Structures are given as structure tokens and as C-alpha cells.
Amino acid sequence: MITRRHFIVTSAAAAPALLAIPSVSMLSLPAHAATGNVVMLVWQGYDDATALKPLTDAGLVVEAQYISSNSETITKLRGGALGSIDVVSPGLSTIEPLVAAGLIQPMDPARLVSNGQLMAPFANVTWNKIDGKLYSIPVAWSDYPMVYRSDLFADPPAKWTDLADPKYKGRLVTLDDESNLRILARALFGTADFATITKAQLAQTVEAFLPIKANLVTISPSYGDIVDVLARGDAQACVLGWRFVEVQLKAKGFAATSYVPEEGTYLWCDNYSIATDAPNLDAAYAVIDRLTSPEGNAIIGAATGSGVVNAGAVALLPEDQRALHPYDDIDNFLAKNPFFLPAPLDESGDIATRRDWSDAWEQVKLG
Amino acid sequence: MADRRALFLTAPGWIWLTVFFLLPCGVLFAYAFGTTSYTAVNFGTSLKNFGDVLTTPTLQTVVLRSLTTGLAVATLTVLLAFPLAYAITLGPFARHATPILLLVVVSLFSAFIVRIYAWRTILGSSGVVNTFLMQIGLTTEPLDELLYSRFAVVLTLTSVLIPVAVLPLTAALSGVPRSLIEAARNMGTTAPQAFRRVTLPLASGGIGSAFALTFVVGAGDFITPQLVGGPSSQMAGSAISSRFGISFDWPQGAAIAFTLVAGMVAVLVALRLLMRAAGMRDRP
Structure with a gap:
């Protein structure tokens, strides 16, 4: 999974995909709009400006630093970034080491409207909870x-x-x-x-x-x-x-x-988590909720060619992007090709x- | 008093060198004796990482491959850059040295990655070379050996580094007084003898610099092997990069890096000794 997102942003073909859902950014703001600065340490594309526009229009300033591997999240947080990063995007295998190293914090599912809108296979994934606490919410997935x-x-x-x-x-x-x-x-x-x-x-x-x-x-x-x-x-x-x-x-x-x-x-899945000592917790929740909402998730799915996790995002995907993953038969697909x-x-x-x-x-x- | 003044005047230089080079390198070197788990890197005193580099066949291979690739690149680069540098300093194009040198420098302005992709276009199965060879009937199908091979790595790095080598060579050859060459000729030497006994020794400092610059870049590069090298041409840079970026094994990454540096130093010291043995000293 080294650089698929890197590829995304340089892909000219992503633009038509985004343009195909122009109304998305005009849709409603998350309930808890936030202000101030939020710093994301994520794969490129998981900070999509179009998806975040409702929040940035309302005054939130989003800064992003990009990773080129999952280990880089651990490296950067351990290397002094803890306390300056709000949101990270670990792959499903990186959540456990991040928790073990104390680099991400438990999340309150009640603060994420989108958590209740996840498609069934993503609602109870095993890697997001450790010791009964929720540490992440899925954002994108696909197979090899x-x-x-x-x-x-x-x-x-x-x-x-x-x-x-x-x-x-x-x-x-x-x-x-x-x-x-x-x-x-x-x-x-x-x-x-x-x-x-x-x-x-x-x-x-x-x-x-x-x-x-x-x-x-x-x-x-x-x-x-x-x-x-x-x-x-x-x-x-x-x-x-x-x-x-x-x-x-x-x-x-x-x-x-x-x-x-x-x-x-088999399948991979990327997630959003909140870094330990995140300086702007409210904004972190707002950003994650927005990016996993039907509109935000559809924009990210279209821009990255990945599967979406929000049930409401499927209908908002451009047709060619929707055809990439078998949403109509997802249970059978997942049964044959597990995470x-x-x-x-x-x-x-x-x-x-x-x-x-x-x-x-x-x-x-x-x- | 003079010493203090010299220390004061050079302070910005050694402070910069200490903060931005020696200190980070020292920390990296210290990591080489440490240990790691997937989530933490610890300092230590173990020589295990160096032992692993020296005894693991794949790591031995990539370090040696880096050094030999660097040697090939540096040798070719200096051999190709020298005639150009000579032509614009002591040779027939000396009068046009400035515009030619400007063109050489301008080529450095284009991005490294763009030049690598340009070679892909030239060497690829549907590239210029293969198309030409097939059109003239020399081959019936594309030659696989051109791209994604060690040949492609050496060729690409050589082409990229020639402008880098031209600069120190030009500087060194500019400092060779024509009067000394003429004096040698007046004393009865032939042109090749004057070149070997006067020009080359006086330019040896620049030759050494050009070789060292291109050797270090060639041996340490990992982008070029990834893009034009194919699956059997990966170098130490790739192993170092993945240990820092992917497997979180900084200690072994540092050990590979310093083993490579030690190899580079050994090659450069050997080169200096060889040059001295061949009588190439820039001063008596």
C-alpha cells in the first residue's frame, strides 16, 4: 500500500470523477462544525479539499502532512510530532502498534454521526477496537x-x-x-x-x-x-x-x-484515528465525521478509486467508480475475499x- | 590571537557543519548500535546490526552492487566529462567556454526524475532505440536488456552526472597554465607526453573531486535503480530506505548506511593512492 494515494493526486483522471459529483460539497455541514486549525498526518487524498470545503468555508484551517508508508505515522508521531497532530490515517495493521505505543487515543463513537452510517461489514470490524475501546473509523478499502x-x-x-x-x-x-x-x-x-x-x-x-x-x-x-x-x-x-x-x-x-x-x-482498509494529545480535539472529530459522511466519503472514494464505507456514499459515486467494487453483493465478496x-x-x-x-x-x- | 580570529571567522561554517551534518550523522551512527521493535527504536551498544550487514548475502550483494555501480558510473562520467572540460579550457572551444558551460549548468536545472523518465522513453520496448534498431532490420523484436537492467542504471546515472563532473574538471583545468604545457613542449616532449606529465597531474585534484562526487551519488542513489533498474539491480539505498520508511528498523538501516559509507571511503582512499602511484599529484 506504499504509494497508491500518492498516485491519486497526480492522476488527471481523478478530476472528472470529482467533477461528476459537484453538488456534494454544497451539502449540509456536520452537526458539530469546528474552528481553528487541524493538522492531519495522512495518506495524500485523505485530506481532500473538496470534501472538507464545508468545514474550511466555515473557518476551519486544515493543514496536511503526507505519509508514504504506514510506518511513517509511527515514526513521525514518535519523532516529536505528538501534540501537534490531530488526525492520522492508519491501515488496519497499524492500529495495534499505534495503540501499543500510546500514539492514538480512544474515540467517542457518539461524536461521529457517520459511525452509525457505516455499511454492515464495516460497522464491527475487529481492528478498530482494542480492549473494548474504539480507536479508529474506516474510510476506504479495496482488494489486490x-x-x-x-x-x-x-x-x-x-x-x-x-x-x-x-x-x-x-x-x-x-x-x-x-x-x-x-x-x-x-x-x-x-x-x-x-x-x-x-x-x-x-x-x-x-x-x-x-x-x-x-x-x-x-x-x-x-x-x-x-x-x-x-x-x-x-x-x-x-x-x-x-x-x-x-x-x-x-x-x-x-x-x-x-x-x-x-x-x-484479500482486502485492505484504511482508517482515521485521533492522535494522542491532539491539540484540537473538536476539529479532529469534525473532520473525521465529515470525511466519512456520505458526501465526504464519496469524494474520497471517487478520488482514490477505493471502496467507500458509508452506506450513503455508494449512490453518490460516479458510475465508473461504483462499478469498481461489488457494492450490490458485498457480503459474498467479503466472504470470499476477507480483510x-x-x-x-x-x-x-x-x-x-x-x-x-x-x-x-x-x-x-x-x- | 590569529588562531582565535580564524576560529571566529570560520565559526558560521563549523557551527553549520556541526548542527546540520555531524550531529545528525552522529545520531544516525548511534542508532546503528541499537535495537528495534515495530513501535520503538532503542539506543544500545550491540554490533549485531553491522554483523548482519556483513554476513547476510542479500545485504552484502546490494552494498557491493552499489559500490561497483558507483565505480562504473564515476569512471564513465569522468572519462566522458573530461574531454568536454578540456575542450572549453585548454582546447579548441576555449573562446566559447562561457556559453558552453552555461548550457551544461542549464541541464542541471531539469528535474532528476524527468531525466530518468526521458531515458525510459529512449530505452523502452517501444522507445527510440528499439524502434530504430527494428526499423533498420538489426533486430526483429525489442531488446529487453536495454531498459530495466544494470546497464540502464549506469547509463542513466552517467548521463545525469556528466554536468556535475564537468564543473570541478573545468575549474581544475582552468588552473593549468598554458605556459607550463608550452615549456614542456619546448623541452622536447610530445603532446601526449605533455598531457600525461603536466596537464593530468595539475588537474588531478579536479579529477579526484569529479570522481568522488559522481561515485558517491552513483553508489548512494536508489531512485534510478527503482525506475530503470529492474528486479535484479536494486542497490543499498533501497534497503536503507525501506528500513527507515517501512520496516521501522532504523538500527539496521543506519548500519547499512554506514557500511556503505565505509565502502565509499575505502574506494576513494584506494583511488587517491592509485593516483599518487601513477604520479598524478597536483603539486610537487
């Missing part, structure tokens, strides 16, 4: 499909593991992200609960990925770069894809398809830790 140029790639693999076939040599690209290994582990061991994957299974996954690596043209640092590689025809298919890549390729005039091999994929459960932080017998996963990806990438 393959994305390919339909005009060039006529033989998509039936299974993820088929990507090791030498016939794909020089035709694949992927993102520089350890999720490559998680997708393959999901295919090999049939689970997205990575807290159950052992060190031996992780080693097996690495072994299984090496032939896929041999077929890669390059390992790209961002999805924006992947669109460029695919558009130039330097590669034909992206292993660890993102549905917005399909939208971007189509916007450039290329035939593109998002595709999930038969073993399925991933992260590996444990600490050593626990034979189970691979998060450090083991990042080391394994380094081994694959650098070797």
Missing part, C-alpha cells in the same frame, strides 16, 4: 487484483501460482510491497489470517515467489509508475494491482481489466512476525 492490458495479455493465469510459468517472462510488473508475498501466501495456504502463517510457510512463500520475480520486468515504487510501465507496453500485467490502475489505463485509451485468480485475494489479519508484532513460537514478513520481502526484492 491483477490488472492487465487486455489488448496485450491474452492468457491470464488461472491461479496466482501460475504466474511462475516462464511464458510470463518479461511481461509482468509489480509494486514494491510485501503484500506480494501475502497474496501468494493466501493462494498457497488458503488464509488471509497472517497471524497463523509460520516461519516455514513464509519461507515456502518466498521460494514460490522467486520464479515469479524472474518473470518481472521491474518492481515499481508506485502505482503511478506501474500505469506508466503498462501504458508504454514495457509490461503487460501487474501482479499486485489496484483497481484504480484499470481506470487510469482506460483513461489513457488502453483496454484494461482487473482480475482475481481463482484462489481469491487480512496482520502477522503478530512479537515473537510467538513458529509464527512469522511482521519483521519476518518485511525481511522476507527484502530478501526477494534485493536478492
Whole structure:
């Protein structure tokens, strides 16, 4: 998930998507409008100015600092930013370490109108509550499909593991992200609960990925770069894809398809949390409530090509964006493609830790 | 009294150096002996991180790859930049040195990333080179080796760094008195002998600077390998970057960084010794 949001803001095609819902910003303000300054430490795009316009028009000043990885939230808060940051946007696997390090604070669900408007699958997610306290609210989600140029790639693999076939040599690209290994582990061991994957299974996954690596043209640092590689025809298919890549390729005039091999994929979800010692707590709640409201969430979903979490946001999405995720059949989709459960932080017998996963990806990438 | 005055006059320099270079580097160096969990980094006294860098095959590979890539880039860059610098100082274009040098400097104004993407356009499967080769019938399909390879990394970095090397080389060659070259010729040396025994030694300081500048940038870069290097050309910068930005392993990131720095220093010291052994000293 390194830089998908980075890609978003530089994407010219996002503009029409936003323009398609011009009335959104004119809709009603959250009940508790706030003033003063609010500082966000978030993925680029999760501070969308259009979505926040009702609050900024009412006098709130929003400052944003951008992260390029989830760890950066921990790094910056620990590095002296605590007390100056109000809102952060951790991925689902980052909430636990943030709580463990005392870097985010419990949230009062009564202060978030949008919390009661979440689609059923997002209303009771496991990662948002620790020791019975709510620490975050979802904002965006999606899966990891393959994305390919339909005009060039006529033989998509039936299974993820088929990507090791030498016939794909020089035709694949992927993102520089350890999720490559998680997708393959999901295919090999049939689970997205990575807290159950052992060190031996992780080693097996690495072994299984090496032939896929041999077929890669390059390992790209961002999805924006992947669109460029695919558009130039330097590669034909992206292993660890993102549905917005399909939208971007189509916007450039290329035939593109998002595709999930038969073993399925898994889902990620980003969230908003309030930093410990947030200087403007009222504004933090107001901003989060606005950005997860039907209007705000639709704007963010459209701009980032991600799934929305607010039930009311679905109808406000532009048609092409709404088609990216199966909102009409979301329960079945989630049953087949679950949200991933992260590996444990600490050593626990034979189970691979998060450090083991990042080391394994380094081994694959650098070797 | 003179010493105090010198200390006072140079104070802005060493204060700046201490605050913005030595102190941050010192903190980073201290981290290299520490430990980490996913949420906290602790200072310590362990040499384990350096041991890991020196014994882990993938880390050994990327550090060595960085150093050899840096060497290749620096050597090519200096070899290509030197004729240009010579031409505009002691050579036939000396009269037009200013506009030529201005053009060289202007090329530095374009963004690094833009120049990398330009090479992608040139070397890609549907790029200028492959299209030309196929049109003239030399190849029947695009050459995969051109882009996403170590060759592409060296070529891109060399092209980006030539203007950087031209500047110290020009400065050094400008300081070579024509009268000394003419005196050598009058004493019976041939032009190549005068070049080898007068010009090169007197310009050796600039050659060393140009080599060091381009070597350090080439060995430490991680953007270029990511964008044009392909999956088997990643360098130490990538490992350092992911340890600071993704895996939260600052201690090992710092250990890799300082191992790379130690490697760079060793290469530059070896270069200096080689230059001395070859009689390239800029003063007697």
C-alpha cells in the first residue's frame, strides 16, 4: 500500500470523477462544525479539499502532512510530532502498534454521526477496537487484483501460482510491497489470517515467489509508475494491482481489466484515528465525521478509486467508480475475499512476525 | 590571537557543519548500535546490526552492487566529462567556454526524475532505440536488456552526472597554465607526453573531486535503480530506505548506511593512492 494515494493526486483522471459529483460539497455541514486549525498526518487524498470545503468555508484551517508508508505515522508521531497532530490515517495493521505505543487515543463513537452510517461489514470490524475501546473509523478499502492490458495479455493465469510459468517472462510488473508475498501466501495456504502463517510457510512463500520475480520486468515504487510501465507496453500485467490502475489505463485509451485468480485475494482498509494529545480535539472529530459522511466519503472514494464505507456514499459515486467494487453483493465478496489479519508484532513460537514478513520481502526484492 | 580570529571567522561554517551534518550523522551512527521493535527504536551498544550487514548475502550483494555501480558510473562520467572540460579550457572551444558551460549548468536545472523518465522513453520496448534498431532490420523484436537492467542504471546515472563532473574538471583545468604545457613542449616532449606529465597531474585534484562526487551519488542513489533498474539491480539505498520508511528498523538501516559509507571511503582512499602511484599529484 506504499504509494497508491500518492498516485491519486497526480492522476488527471481523478478530476472528472470529482467533477461528476459537484453538488456534494454544497451539502449540509456536520452537526458539530469546528474552528481553528487541524493538522492531519495522512495518506495524500485523505485530506481532500473538496470534501472538507464545508468545514474550511466555515473557518476551519486544515493543514496536511503526507505519509508514504504506514510506518511513517509511527515514526513521525514518535519523532516529536505528538501534540501537534490531530488526525492520522492508519491501515488496519497499524492500529495495534499505534495503540501499543500510546500514539492514538480512544474515540467517542457518539461524536461521529457517520459511525452509525457505516455499511454492515464495516460497522464491527475487529481492528478498530482494542480492549473494548474504539480507536479508529474506516474510510476506504479495496482488494489486490491483477490488472492487465487486455489488448496485450491474452492468457491470464488461472491461479496466482501460475504466474511462475516462464511464458510470463518479461511481461509482468509489480509494486514494491510485501503484500506480494501475502497474496501468494493466501493462494498457497488458503488464509488471509497472517497471524497463523509460520516461519516455514513464509519461507515456502518466498521460494514460490522467486520464479515469479524472474518473470518481472521491474518492481515499481508506485502505482503511478506501474500505469506508466503498462501504458508504454514495457509490461503487460501487474501482479499486485489496484483497481484504480484499470481506470487510469482506460483513461489513457488502453483496454484494461482487473482480475482475481481463482484462489481469491484479500482486502485492505484504511482508517482515521485521533492522535494522542491532539491539540484540537473538536476539529479532529469534525473532520473525521465529515470525511466519512456520505458526501465526504464519496469524494474520497471517487478520488482514490477505493471502496467507500458509508452506506450513503455508494449512490453518490460516479458510475465508473461504483462499478469498481461489488457494492450490490458485498457480503459474498467479503466472504470470499476477507480483510487480512496482520502477522503478530512479537515473537510467538513458529509464527512469522511482521519483521519476518518485511525481511522476507527484502530478501526477494534485493536478492 | 590569529588562531582565535580564524576560529571566529570560520565559526558560521563549523557551527553549520556541526548542527546540520555531524550531529545528525552522529545520531544516525548511534542508532546503528541499537535495537528495534515495530513501535520503538532503542539506543544500545550491540554490533549485531553491522554483523548482519556483513554476513547476510542479500545485504552484502546490494552494498557491493552499489559500490561497483558507483565505480562504473564515476569512471564513465569522468572519462566522458573530461574531454568536454578540456575542450572549453585548454582546447579548441576555449573562446566559447562561457556559453558552453552555461548550457551544461542549464541541464542541471531539469528535474532528476524527468531525466530518468526521458531515458525510459529512449530505452523502452517501444522507445527510440528499439524502434530504430527494428526499423533498420538489426533486430526483429525489442531488446529487453536495454531498459530495466544494470546497464540502464549506469547509463542513466552517467548521463545525469556528466554536468556535475564537468564543473570541478573545468575549474581544475582552468588552473593549468598554458605556459607550463608550452615549456614542456619546448623541452622536447610530445603532446601526449605533455598531457600525461603536466596537464593530468595539475588537474588531478579536479579529477579526484569529479570522481568522488559522481561515485558517491552513483553508489548512494536508489531512485534510478527503482525506475530503470529492474528486479535484479536494486542497490543499498533501497534497503536503507525501506528500513527507515517501512520496516521501522532504523538500527539496521543506519548500519547499512554506514557500511556503505565505509565502502565509499575505502574506494576513494584506494583511488587517491592509485593516483599518487601513477604520479598524478597536483603539486610537487
